[in-house]
Amino acid sequence: MSEIKHDVSGLPPVPLPDGTQSDTIGATGRRRPKWLLPLAGAGLAVLLVAGGLGGYTVWSNHELAVAKTACAEASDRVRVAANRYNTLLDGEAAGLAKVKTSQVKDAKTIGTLVDRINEKTPDYEGCVADRKPDLDAAAAKLDKQADWYGKHTKSLKTAVKAVRDSKLAKTIDTANTLLKDSDGKVADGKTRDELAKAIRAKDETAIATASRKVTDSIDAKRKADEDARAKAEAEAQAAAQAAAAQQAAQASQSYSGGGYSYTGGGYANSGYSGGYSGGYSSSGGSTGGYTGGGTSSGGNTGSSATIAPPISGGHGCSSNCGTDDGWYHH
Incomplete structure (x- = not known):
């Protein structure tokens, strides 16, 4: 059987769903509905929007990751700078702050050091945000804090050195004085x-x-x-x-004790330097008359005295002789 071909070129257009008629003719010569192109465009737009949203999400996530990394690096810079500052602050600076003004040549250096020590340090917040703008702001703040620590570490070092040099100068002055004296x-x-x-x-x-x-x-x-x-x-x-x-001892050896002694018809004094000697004689009867005398020499220079004879007349003394005449009687 032979194929029957239908000529549709003379047929009227096919109505569209909205009641309109399509007059578009496809590549095969057949007409396309007018609603097909808008529908395809809408689909394409949806695809483009979806692709755009996906691309934006990828880009946004990348930017967020970059912001987090930048903030973390800024945080590390603050940590290192703060540790360096605190090591100096709690170490040599604190020790020199206890130095007395009498131990330094310039007392003002201690006051300056104390002022540097008492400066308020920044409050560390870290990177706790989860949005890029907030992370960027945190990183910027951390960078400023790192700069603060760097600047104040330098000024603190200057103050520490000033006290150290002033203390050494005072020590040298004191040592020079000690060396001289x-x-x-x-x-x-x-x-x-x-x-x-x-x-x-x-x-x-x-x-x-x-x-x-x-x-x-x-x-x-x-x-x-x-x-x-x-x-x-x-x-x-x-x-x-x-x-x-x-x-x-010599004075005691030049002196010896002594007294009076009776010899014959008189008395002799011995034992004293210069001595004394004297004698008496008597003659006559029982009347007790006597003649005689005596002299004393020595003792007192340049003087002499006549000593009376005993009242017994030279015949001794009986019991009726006096005892208060200062003489020694037998």
Whole structure:
């Protein structure tokens, strides 16, 4: 059977769903509905929007990740800067802040250091946001905090150095005074040589050690001098006492005790330097008359006295002789 072909070119257009008629002819010569193109365009638009949304999401997630990384890096910079600052603050700065004004050459340096120590540090917040704008703001704030720590670490170092240098200058001045005043006053001169060497080196630790040695040497010499002086005084006192005792012994040897003795018709005095001698004689009867006399010499220079004879007339004394005449009677 032969194929039957239908000619539809003369047929009217096919009505569209909205009641309109399509006059579009396809590649095959057939007409397309007018609603097909808008529908395809809408589908394409949906696809484009969906693709755009997906692309934006990918891009947004990427930007968020970049912001988080930047904030984390800023946080690390703050942490490092803060640790460096706090190490200096809690270490050497805190130690030098306790130095007394009398220990430094310029007291103002301590006041400046204390002011630097008391400065308020920034409040750390970190990267806790979950949106890119907030993370960017946090990173910017952290960068400023890192700059603050860097700046104040530098100013704190300057203040610390000023106190340290002022303290060293005062130490050197004090050491120079000690070196000058100790000349000839130490038991060991080598201690002063060590101190002079430490001063030239500007070594504060060595100066302190050498200064203690010089001070100890001064004390040792002072004690030795005091002991020698006390010994000399004791020896001088002992010598004086010995001399006084010797003089007293010599004086006692030049004196001996004695009294009066009766010899024959008179009395003789012995035992005293210069002595005394005298004699008496008597003659006559029983009347008791007597003749005689006596002289005394010695004792008192340039004088003499006549001594009366005994009232017994030279014949001894009986029981009726007086006892208050100052003579020794037999």
